[in-house]
Amino acid sequence: MHDRDPYTPTGSYYECLDCxxxxxxxxxxxxxxxxxxxxxxxxxxxx
Known part of the structure; x- marks a missing residue:
């Protein structure tokens, strides 16, 4: 479990569609x- 998604419902996370x-x-x-x-x-x- 080294690459966990940091998403939490209380935070606003953005991901680039290119990189x-x-x-x-x-x-x-x-x-x-x-x-x-x-x-x-x-x-x-x-x-």
Whole structure:
């Protein structure tokens, strides 16, 4: 169990769709701080 997903329902985690960089942010991120790619909020349910 070395690579655990850091997601918690009380935190806002964002993941870059291009480089998979993850960060926790208080404000909505429009772009990845690492590569400038599109980010998604991991707290939003996916179907």
């Amino acid at each position: 998979q960089y993850r960060t926790r942010g208080a404000d909505h991120l429009a772009n990845c701080p690492e590569c400038g790619g599109t980010v998604r909020n991991l707290a939003v349910a996916r179907e």
